[in-house]
Amino acid sequence: MGFKSDIKYRSAADKVFFGVICFFTALTMVPLFLILWELLKKGYKQFNVNLFTEVAPTSMDAMLAKMSSELIPGGVLNGITGGLLIIVVAIVIAIPIGIMAGIYLADNPKGIFSGSVRYLADLVQGTPSIVIGIIAYAWVVKPLHSYSALAGSVALAIMMLPLIIRSTEETLKMLPASLKEAGLALGASYTNVVIKILLPSAFGGLFTGILLAISRIMGETAPLMLTALGASIINWDIYKPTSAIPLLIWEFYQNPNLVDLIWSSSLLLLLIILTLNLTAKSIARKWKIQ
Amino acid sequence: MNNLTGEYLLELKKVCVSYTPGKNAVNNVSADILPNTITAIMGPSGCGKSTLLRAINRMHELYPNIVTTGEILLKGKDVLKMNPSEVRRMAGMVFQRPNPFPTMSIYDNVIAGYGLNGIRLKKSEKDEIVETSLRNVALWDEVKDSMTKKGSFLSGGQQQRLCIARALALKPELLLMDEPTSALDPISTNRIEELLLELKEQFTIVIVTHNTSQAARISNYSMFMYLGDLVEYDTTKQMFTKPKDKRTEDYLTGVFG
Numbered sequence: 109m110g111f112k113s114d115i116k117y118r119s120a121a122d123k124v125f126f127g128v129i130c131f132f133t134a135l136t137m138v139p140l141f142l143i144l145w146e147l148l149k150k151g152y153k154q155f156n157v158n159l160f161t162e163v164a165p166t167s168m169d170a171m172l173a174k175m176s177s178e179l180i181p182g183g184v185l186n187g188i189t190g191g192l193l194i195i196v197v198a199i200v201i202a203i204p205i206g207i208m209a210g211i212y213l214a215d216n217p218k219g220i221f222s223g224s225v226r227y228l229a230d231l232v233q234g235t236p237s238i239v240i241g242i243i244a245y246a247w248v249v250k251p252l253h254s255y256s257a258l259a260g261s262v263a264l265a266i267m268m269l270p271l272i273i274r275s276t277e278e279t280l281k282m283l284p285a286s287l288k289e290a291g292l293a294l295g296a297s298y299t300n301v302v303i304k305i306l307l308p309s310a311f312g313g314l315f316t317g318i319l320l321a322i323s324r325i326m327g328e329t330a331p332l333m334l335t336a337l338g339a340s341i342i343n344w345d346i347y348k349p350t351s352a353i354p355l356l357i358w359e360f361y362q363n364p365n366l367v368d369l370i371w372s373s374s375l376l377l378l379l380i381i382l383t384l385n386l387t388a389k390s391i392a393r394k395w396k397i398q
Numbered sequence: 399m400n401n402l403t404g405e406y407l408l409e410l411k412k413v414c415v416s417y418t419p420g421k422n423a424v425n426n427v428s429a430d431i432l433p434n435t436i437t438a439i440m441g442p443s444g445c446g447k448s449t450l451l452r453a454i455n456r457m458h459e460l461y462p463n464i465v466t467t468g469e470i471l472l473k474g475k476d477v478l479k480m481n482p483s484e485v486r487r488m489a490g491m492v493f494q495r496p497n498p499f500p501t502m503s504i505y506d507n508v509i510a511g512y513g514l515n516g517i518r519l520k521k522s523e524k525d526e527i528v529e530t531s532l533r534n535v536a537l538w539d540e541v542k543d544s545m546t547k548k549g550s551f552l553s554g555g556q557q558q559r560l561c562i563a564r565a566l567a568l569k570p571e572l573l574l575m576d577e578p579t580s581a582l583d584p585i586s587t588n589r590i591e592e593l594l595l596e597l598k599e600q601f602t603i604v605i606v607t608h609n610t611s612q613a614a615r616i617s618n619y620s621m622f623m624y625l626g627d628l629v630e631y632d633t634t635k636q637m638f639t640k641p642k643d644k645r646t647e648d649y650l651t652g653v654f655g
Contacts, residue, residue: 288460289493291514293457293490295486296511297514301514305514
């Protein structure tokens, strides 16, 4: 083969290889669109105002509606409110602990204690959610003798913690050391430097981390089955069993009369999570640390 | 040096600073500084000039491996025995790169020292301090209509003047400046140098610089440091015309550095 034809062959091979890379990259986006398409196709009929304003229907109502080939009445309002309650309480538990641990790790990068905390956080992140559900069952459900929103919140808070700890640590590490020095050089105490200078400067990163942690736990079902259990009514009492959208999807799936509702409720859950992720992205971009 | 007034603002007595045990980055430095003067600390990179400056307001305490020994007297009181917060309020610091607090407005940046120290002021008192401080750094006219804007909107030179204003707002006795113009363009540098000459009337300034001509332009006294030692300390005029030490002469004439 002459030099010229060799060059031709090589550039052709390059083009083929580049094409293959592009093809497989595009392929990664396919599942998401297929899922959205499937959910839209099967769920759009039930995706209406009732979904947000009414609680889950009883099996009987659904059966009657199906027999007269009407839309199944009711929605997932008890799941929306229940999920909100569980997540708000989980946030209240996880944010202060997570942020303080993150501050410690950012300030003390070395040492056995920091290393262990970091390692354990990673382990918790890798722990199957059902196991965390069992732990929350043993810690909260058992002593209180009742399934409750609080138990669900504890399980979800444990799952959020590693994400918040690591995002806080990474964000604070990105802040220039000169910021901390500037505060201390004015005579400020360490507490004031952290609260009035470092945390506000890191706000974008912290907020993004928290949103991502929320979207991570939003769809968790297994730990909630063992803790929040589910409820057919709207419940705002943290000591009582409470529903959440993933729990409702699981219930609908098990009931032949309600099974048609899984599509619209899954669509809603997916849309909420996508929105959270997109919001987190745009905040991260807007508040980028300069 | 003659002490005409009989009262030094700052006295350094056998100050040693070490990053690793047994190795001094600043070695036995003794020097006295008169009030209302500008003292320049010169020397090649790594000679310990910033390290010495940061020992004065105890910034080294941020890093537990750094050990400072000796005596540093500020208005006769040993700073190593004072509360670090009190020391740092008496000795304001300006850093190499402008570092205004990015989340705060220009106004809040200037007054930040009070809030950070838990001192509550009336709005009128705050307004007065902000205006005085910004006038002191000749920034008032440029920013008086945009006080609520973030400090990071200003140019580099303006940001550095804002940082000086922030330090001055606490009415310090001493202003420590760590190469404050090395990140700035010549015009901004010139403005800050003029500013320092005015500020000398009210404050005492110690400035670290690797720019010998800057030292010659603005300082009354100069220190030359080399490998952690204070080689020579004299009036700037004396040092630039008749240096006593061969190393000082070599540095100033550009033989090394």
